[in-house]
Every structure is written in structure tokens, then in C-alpha cells.
Amino acid sequence: MEKFLEEAKSGSRILSAISGSDKNRILKEMAGALRSKSSELLEANAVDMSDAHKNKLTSALKDRLLLDESRIDAMAVAIEEIAALKEPVGRVLDGWVTEDGLKIEKVSIPIGVIGIIYESRPNVTSDTAALCFKSSNVCVLKGGKEAENSNRAIAKVLQGVLAKNDLPTSLVSLLEDSSREGVAKLIKMDKYVDLIIPRGGAGLIKYVSENATVSVVKHDKGQCHTYIDKDAKLDNAIAIAINAKVQRPGVCNAMETLLVDRAISSLALPQLKKEFDKAHTELKGCLETQAIIEVKHANDKDYDTEYLANILNIKVVDGVEGAIEHIIRFGSGHSESIITEDITTAEKFLNAIDSACVYVNASTRFTDGGAFGFGAEVGISTNKLHARGPMGIEGLTTYKFKIYGSGQIR
Amino acid sequence: MEKFLEEAKSGSRILSAISGSDKNRILKEMAGALRSKSSELLEANAVDMSDAHKNKLTSALKDRLLLDESRIDAMAVAIEEIAALKEPVGRVLDGWVTEDGLKIEKVSIPIGVIGIIYESRPNVTSDTAALCFKSSNVCVLKGGKEAENSNRAIAKVLQGVLAKNDLPTSLVSLLEDSSREGVAKLIKMDKYVDLIIPRGGAGLIKYVSENATVSVVKHDKGQCHTYIDKDAKLDNAIAIAINAKVQRPGVCNAMETLLVDRAISSLALPQLKKEFDKAHTELKGCLETQAIIEVKHANDKDYDTEYLANILNIKVVDGVEGAIEHIIRFGSGHSESIITEDITTAEKFLNAIDSACVYVNASTRFTDGGAFGFGAEVGISTNKLHARGPMGIEGLTTYKFKIYGSGQIR
Numbered sequence: 171m172e173k174f175l176e177e178a179k180s181g182s183r184i185l186s187a188i189s190g191s192d193k194n195r196i197l198k199e200m201a202g203a204l205r206s207k208s209s210e211l212l213e214a215n216a217v218d219m220s221d222a223h224k225n226k227l228t229s230a231l232k233d234r235l236l237l238d239e240s241r242i243d244a245m246a247v248a249i250e251e252i253a254a255l256k257e258p259v260g261r262v263l264d265g266w267v268t269e270d271g272l273k274i275e276k277v278s279i280p281i282g283v284i285g286i287i288y289e290s291r292p293n294v295t296s297d298t299a300a301l302c303f304k305s306s307n308v309c310v311l312k313g314g315k316e317a318e319n320s321n322r323a324i325a326k327v328l329q330g331v332l333a334k335n336d337l338p339t340s341l342v343s344l345l346e347d348s349s350r351e352g353v354a355k356l357i358k359m360d361k362y363v364d365l366i367i368p369r370g371g372a373g374l375i376k377y378v379s380e381n382a383t384v385s386v387v388k389h390d391k392g393q394c395h396t397y398i399d400k401d402a403k404l405d406n407a408i409a410i411a412i413n414a415k416v417q418r419p420g421v422c423n424a425m426e427t428l429l430v431d432r433a434i435s436s437l438a439l440p441q442l443k444k445e446f447d448k449a450h451t452e453l454k455g456c457l458e459t460q461a462i463i464e465v466k467h468a469n470d471k472d473y474d475t476e477y478l479a480n481i482l483n484i485k486v487v488d489g490v491e492g493a494i495e496h497i498i499r500f501g502s503g504h505s506e507s508i509i510t511e512d513i514t515t516a517e518k519f520l521n522a523i524d525s526a527c528v529y530v531n532a533s534t535r536f537t538d539g540g541a542f543g544f545g546a547e548v549g550i551s552t553n554k555l556h557a558r559g560p561m562g563i564e565g566l567t568t569y570k571f572k573i574y575g576s577g578q579i580r
Numbered sequence: 581m582e583k584f585l586e587e588a589k590s591g592s593r594i595l596s597a598i599s600g601s602d603k604n605r606i607l608k609e610m611a612g613a614l615r616s617k618s619s620e621l622l623e624a625n626a627v628d629m630s631d632a633h634k635n636k637l638t639s640a641l642k643d644r645l646l647l648d649e650s651r652i653d654a655m656a657v658a659i660e661e662i663a664a665l666k667e668p669v670g671r672v673l674d675g676w677v678t679e680d681g682l683k684i685e686k687v688s689i690p691i692g693v694i695g696i697i698y699e700s701r702p703n704v705t706s707d708t709a710a711l712c713f714k715s716s717n718v719c720v721l722k723g724g725k726e727a728e729n730s731n732r733a734i735a736k737v738l739q740g741v742l743a744k745n746d747l748p749t750s751l752v753s754l755l756e757d758s759s760r761e762g763v764a765k766l767i768k769m770d771k772y773v774d775l776i777i778p779r780g781g782a783g784l785i786k787y788v789s790e791n792a793t794v795s796v797v798k799h800d801k802g803q804c805h806t807y808i809d810k811d812a813k814l815d816n817a818i819a820i821a822i823n824a825k826v827q828r829p830g831v832c833n834a835m836e837t838l839l840v841d842r843a844i845s846s847l848a849l850p851q852l853k854k855e856f857d858k859a860h861t862e863l864k865g866c867l868e869t870q871a872i873i874e875v876k877h878a879n880d881k882d883y884d885t886e887y888l889a890n891i892l893n894i895k896v897v898d899g900v901e902g903a904i905e906h907i908i909r910f911g912s913g914h915s916e917s918i919i920t921e922d923i924t925t926a927e928k929f930l931n932a933i934d935s936a937c938v939y940v941n942a943s944t945r946f947t948d949g950g951a952f953g954f955g956a957e958v959g960i961s962t963n964k965l966h967a968r969g970p971m972g973i974e975g976l977t978t979y980k981f982k983i984y985g986s987g988q989i990r
């Protein structure tokens with residue numbers, strides 16, 4: 171693996187010398203190549219699908235794994251959209267002249283070599299490769315075993331375009347070691363790799379966090395909350411709560427626990443139950459909730475569970491302070507929302523909650539690179555440093571200081 | 581330790597609710613308390629100094645450890661300067677309205693609980709406590725065993741001011757476990773600690789990097805280079821080279837290796853030798869250097885050594901490309917400088933070198949929070965993410981997104 175990563179690292183220097191217009195031209199060629207080689211991709215994907223069948227993967231997993239002509243076209247479109255993004259490297263982020271007359275420029279630069287560990291969906295291979303290429307980062311892709319053939323075929327197409335442009339194929343590196351040992355080695359290679367982004371189950375993320383010597387940006391769990399305050403417009407509150415839970419329950423920005431101000435609980439809970447029943451949501455509640463509506467009991471373990479399903483905890487709390495207490499105890503720092511018309515209450519919530527995204531009067535479902543207007547999204551960071559929340563292509567850059575002098579000494 | 585850190589973490593919430601003017605008033609009270617309790621500090625320091633004598637510490641280490649009235653006053657002045665800095669928390673870093681009509685604000689916030697592991701100099705205790713307090717971060721200070729009594733006395737004075745203001749003393753926490761096991765535990769407490777800053781020897785930093793589950797900002801080695809190009813003004817080049825090596829050889833931004841363009845080596849090297857001899861610098865050189873001036877031989881191990889002393893490697897290289905090659909191989913990503921009047925050569929160097937600070941026509945000695953105009957300095961980061969180079973108080977903040985809606989759902 172060391173030789174493989176050494177090549178990736180040396181590619182980093184070549185990549186950072188390619189102009190923005192050349193990068194965009196090559197990205198468009200990659201999109202074209204995915205379309206024109208779709209039959210090869212479908213063939214490789216068919217092997218993975220047949221293995222998936224043999225290994226009895228769930229139908230949800232099989233759906234994530236499946237490629238068809240329209241999904242391949244969507245991959246190509248995604249690359250074209252990435253090509254259209256503003257050049258992320260070389261931006262002057264800040265600049266000033268010091269008392270000594272030094273002119274300092276803070277300039278965005280690529281991070282270097284980025285390792286991405288992910289599962290199932292083969293489009294992550296092309297999306298990530300394109301995002302990294304656009305930001306002049308070498309990527310080391312480590313996909314899941316179940317998508318092995320599809321990922322290899324996609325990488326081969328992208329690498330073919332690199333080779334045609336006289337560029338080393340190591341700029342888009344695919345790590346063919348899908349064992350846990352492969353991951354174990356990769357995350358300790360700080361000599362060659364500058365950043366690891368693990369996207370996957372809680373087990374993978376815990377393992378990477380505990381064992382990596384390379385910096386890690388996690389895409390971890392979203393234990394998201396919505397709090398309905400006594401000063402909420404109730405129609406608003408119900409529409410937002412339903413949306414945050416039901417519109418797409420399987421994603422990290424969906425609500426897992428609804429907090430309701432005691433002052434309006436007997437008014438709000440029956441109306442909420444009516445709407446959630448229509449949406450076939452399985453409701454669990456605290457004792458106070460159970461005294462008002464008929465639901466199963468929710469305990470501390472439930473408050474700590476990211477269901478990723480149409481199941482919701484409801485808890486009656488003592489105003490905004492009670493909501494803040496609960497979120498501090500059970501939140502994962504992802505996204506929380508308060509529904510209120512009271513500006514003081516809203517600001518108290520926005521300031522006290524330490525999550526990446528704190529909302530007033532909107533659904534947590536908006537925590538998303540697209541919805542934020544970032545264009546392409548690398549993921550949603552649950553880190554507290556470097557990148558927080560929706561991580562756009564800017565999250566794949568860092569900076570350096572360029573200092574222009576005229577002979578200054580100290 | 582868990583109970584101790586739990587208190588630190590819960591203090592974080594109290595601290596973030598204190599207004600800027602209250603923080604500044606309390607900081608000024610801390611400065612005053614250090615001055616008025618100087619006799620207690622000197623007494624505690626005397627115990628450390630006597631132990632240092634018994635344990636036969638070097639005179640350099642003893643000098644770093646020593647407190648006297650003027651050093652205590654300097655500590656107080658540093659806190660007053662920190663109080664005078666602009667409020668670092670709550671700044672709106674960016675803001676926009678999305679297509680859905682959500683108003684998004686990206687706002688600076690404290691990181692939370694910051695653990696600092698350091699050695700010798702007791703003033704780090706008060707400097708760091710003040711920087712963290714100003715940026716609304718709880719600090720967990722873990723000083724060296726050799727400064728145990730001094731650090732305890734300083735922390736006690738600062739905690740006294742907190743108590744007088746009805747604030748928990750855990751806002752400035754001093755970890756009294758100076759064993760390696762204390763460090764081992766602290767760096768795995770990601771449940772309570774948000775960031776670890778290790779300041780110390782290479783061994784400590786390696787240990788922390790390899791074992792921490794908490795995020796780490798390293799203050800690691802500075803293997804800094806100066807490259808004299810054939811198009812340099814030779815007077816400039818010599819003055820900068822002397823300054824970068826000699827003015828303060830024991831610091832991380834001092835030059836360790838001087839690279840000289842082959843095209844001017846026979847002209848430049850004799851003049852450089854004359855000046856370095858005056859400064860009593862011990863010179864080592866490559867074979868080509870040795871063919872021109874009389875110096876000891878420098879090998880790859882020397883090029884990889886941070887001397888922190890008045891010793892310098894000299895290497896003749898093949899123009900700017902040769903300089904870049906050498907720096908990529910041996911540099912530590914800290915600070916490098918090119919001396920040239922040629923704008924194309926300068927830009928080639930500035931773009932190809934991946935260090936936190938890249939200079940043209942100035943001494944690497946300027947890599948410093950004060951010289952950059954950042955006011956107080958937390959340290960000089962050798963991380964590639966979060967904070968790079970001189971790390972001002974801004975480096976002790978992160979951000980969150982506040983999103984203001986009016987009922988938006990997806």
C-alpha cells in the first residue's frame with residue numbers, strides 16, 4: 171500500500187499545476203466517457219447485483235447498489251455541474267500589510283491527498299473523484315466490497331480520461347483492498363494522506379476515529395430535534411414537524427425527537443397525533459405525552475436512537491430551557507429547530523444550542539449542501555473543526571499564507 | 581478525571597453566556613490579582629526552582645522556569661492585551677439568503693473545552709487561560725511536573741477571581757495529574773474535550789497524535805528553509821539568511837537549511853561564510869558547498885534535523901526547481917523563503933511549496949502571531965486543517981450556521 175500511496179502523493183504536485191480550464195475540460199470528458207461506456211458499467215454492476223442476490227442483501231441495499239442508464243446519466247450530469255462550480259483553489263481569502271511592510275495573502279489551496287471510505291452507492295465513486303479533481307486533491311477511494319466491480323469499472327473510465335490527457339491515473343486512486351485491514355492501514359498513513367472522510371455506519375466511523383493518525387472529517391449520526399414553543403404558530407409547527415420526520419425518514423437531517431412545550435402540549439399533541447397517524451408514523455412518548463395521547467413509551471435509549479425510519483419520540487418539556495437541556499443531553503450536534511414567533515426565545519435557543527445548524531421556523535431537512543446553495547456536497551460534517559454541517563467543495567480546501575517582502579529582517 | 585472534565589464541560593455553557601464586557605472586566609481583575617499576589621507566586625516558584633536544582637535541570641530550562649517581579653508583571657500585561665482584543669465570538673463570518681428564502685448566518689462560536697499540554701514556562705498557564713477565557717472556551721491546563729507549584733499558584737489566583745465573580749473555578753481547570761497516564765486519559769476524553777493543543781517535545785507530540793481521539797492542533801517542528809536564487813539581490817540575501825539563522829536560533833521559525841542556486845554559488849558562498857563566521861554559526865555543507873568553502877559535511881540526516889541552535893546546513897541546488905525538490909523532501913510544512921527579484925521564479929516557489937507560510941524576500945522569523953498582527957498567539961500550528969501557521973485567538977473559535985425561516989418545509 172505504501173508504494174500506491176506514494177504515487178498518489180506525488181500526483182498531488184502534478185494536479186496542483188493544472189489550470190482551472192483544463193480541469194473543467196477533463197471533467198467534461200469524464201462525464202462524456204461515463205455515458206459512452208455505460209454498457210461496460212452496467213455489465214460490471216450486474217456482477218455486483220448477482221452477488222448481492224446470492225448474499226441476500228436487503229432490497230434497500232440492492233436498490234442503492236443498482237445502476238441503470240438513467241443513474242449513469244445522473245452521474246455524468248453531477249460531474250458537469252461540478253465542472254461548472256467556481257474555481258475553489260487560489261482564492262484570496264484575506265490580505266493585509268503588516269507594520270513591517272510585509273504584504274500577507276491568505277490563499278486557498280488543496281488539502282493534498284484525501285481518502286474516502288464509503289459503502290454501497292457506486293455514484294459516490296464518480297461524485298467524489300470529480301469533487302476532489304475540481305479542488306486539485308488526489309483522491310484515494312475505498313468503496314465497499316459489495317460494489318467492488320461497479321467501482322472498479324467507474325474508476326477505470328475516469329482513469330482512462332486522465333491517461334488520454336497524459337496525467338497519472340493515480341490522481342483518481344482506487345484502493346482494491348476491501349478488507350478491514352485495508353482501512354486500518356490507510357488511516358495510519360499520515361505520511362501520504364492528509365484527510366480521511368469516512369461515510370458509513372456508526373461502527374466504521376467509531377473505528378476510524380479511534381485509530382486514525384490522519385485527520386478525520388466525520389459524517390456521523392444525526393440525532394435531530396424540533397422544539398415547538400408555546401409561542402409557535404401551530405399550523406407552522408405541525409407542517410414543519412411532519413416534514414422533518416416524514417418527507418424522507420432515512421436521512422441524517424430527519425427529526426428523531428419532537429419536543430413540545432408543556433404550556434401547549436394538551437392543545438398541540440392531539441393535532442400532531444392526527445397528522446402523524448395519517449403519515450403512518452410510529453409514535454413513542456414520555457409519560458406526560460402518554461397522559462394526553464395514546465402512544466408507546468419512550469425511554470432514554472429511544473431518545474438516543476437515530477431511527478432513520480418513520481418512528482418518532484415525543485417529549486413534553488418545560489419551555490425553551492427544558493428543550494435546551496434535552497438537546498444538550500441527547501443531541502449529536504447536527505441540526506435542531508425551534509418553532510416560535512417570540513424573538514427572545516428564538517435567540518436563546520439559537521445561542522445555547524451548539525449544533526452545526528440551528529433553525530428557527532424551518533425544517534431540519536434543509537441541512538444539505540444543495541439547499542444551502544453550495545452546489546455539490548462532499549457530505550455533512552459532524553466535526554467541530556475544519557468543516558461543520560453541509561460540506562461544500564470549499565471543505566476540500568485549506569489555506570496557506572503567501573508573504574511578500576522587500577528584504578525585511580527581524 | 582471524568583468527574584473533573586464533566587464539570588469543565590458544564591462550565592462551557594455558563595462561560596458562553598458571559599458578555600464581552602464582563603469577560604474583559606474579569607480579565608483585567610485577573611491581571612491585577614497576579615500583580616497583587618506576586619509574593620505567593622514567587623514563593624511557589626522558589627519550590628520549583630529548588631527542585632530544578634536538585635534534579636540538575638539545565639540552566640536553559642531553569643531560566644524558562646524562573647519567575648521574578650518583572651516576569652509576573654509581563655504576565656499581567658499579556659492578559660490586559662488579551663482583554664483589549666476584539667470580541668472573537670459571535671462574529672458573522674458569512675451570510676446569505678437561499679432560494680427557499682432561508683436567511684443563513686455563519687457565526688463564530690467557542691470550540692468548547694480545550695486541553696493544553698505544555699512544559700516549563702509558567703507564563704503559558706496565565707496566557708492560555710486568558711486566551712481561552714476571552715474566546716469563551718473552558719481550558720484544561722496540563723503543565724509539566726517541573727513547574728507544578730508555580731502553575732498551581734497561578735491557577736489559584738485566576739480561579740480566585742472567577743470565584744469572586746460567582747463563576748465556577750472549573751472555567752480555568754488545572755489537571756493535577758502530571759503523569760504520562762494523565763495525558764493518556766485526557767486525549768481520549770472526546771466526550772468532554774473538543775480540542776487538544778500539545779506544546780512540547782517531538783516525543784509528546786508524536787504520542788498525542790497517535791493516541792488521541794480528541795482533535796489535535798499540533799505545534800510541531802519547524803524545519804525551515806531559505807533559498808537564494810540566482811536573481812537575488814545578494815546583500816538582501818545575506819542579511820535575510822543571517823537573520824533567519826542567527827537572531828534567535830532556538831525557535832521554530834529559525835532557518836535550519838540554506839539552499840543556494842548553483843548559478844551563484846561560487847560568488848555567494850564565500851560572502852555568506854564570512855558573515856556566518858562573524859556570527860559563530862557552525863556550518864555544514866553538501867559536496868558542492870565543500871568544494872567552494874571549508875565546512876563540515878552535511879548528510880540527509882542533517883537536512884532532517886531541527887537544530888534549534890546556531891548550526892546551519894548549506895546545499896547547492898539546481899535553481900528554483902532544485903530548491904522545491906529539497907523542500908518537498910525535507911520540509912516540515914512550517915515556513916520557507918525565496919530570495920529573488922524575478923517575479924516568475926518567486927510565484928513558482930510560492931505556488932509549489934505547500935508550507936503554512938511561504939515568503940519572498942523576507943526572513944522566516946516573521947512567522948509569529950505578533951508579527952502577523954494577530955495580537956496574542958496560541959501557538960504556531962503545523963496542522964494542515966483548522967488553523968495553519970500563526971494561530972491567533974480566531975484559531976480558538978469554530979462556527980455554526982444559524983438559519984432563520986418562516987415556515988419552510990421541503
